[in-house]
Amino acid sequence: MKLSEVLIKPILTEKANSQTEKLRRYSFKVSRKANKLEIKKAVESFYGVTVTSVNTAVSPAKNKSRFTKAGVISGRKPAYKKAFVTVAEGENIDLYSNI
Numbered sequence: 001m002k003l004s005e006v007l008i009k010p011i012l013t014e015k016a017n018s019q020t021e022k023l024r025r026y027s028f029k030v031s032r033k034a035n036k037l038e039i040k041k042a043v044e045s046f047y048g049v050t051v052t053s054v055n056t057a058v059s060p061a062k063n064k065s066r067f068t069k070a071g072v073i074s075g076r077k078p079a080y081k082k083a084f085v086t087v088a089e090g091e092n093i094d095l096y097s098n099i
Helices: 014-023 036-047
Strands: 007-010 025-030 051-059 062-068 071-077 080-087
Touching (some): 036 051
């Protein structure tokens, strides 16, 4: 798998930001097929940091429905994989540089 296909986007939530400040842990949405070694290589090459650990979690697909004028619309949100990457002491990733 190409390194450019591994990382999809960073996860920017309040919980992720608090983990970044306290534990130097960054959250990314990654490809379902990517393993921990590929995620580590991708983060190190794109952001130029040393990764100490990678934890992954797969969020399952969920059924969603909403009420509209036309009636109830049912759908399904896809499953996705998250990676929690811890960087070395004294290093950080600037996720807000492109905004």
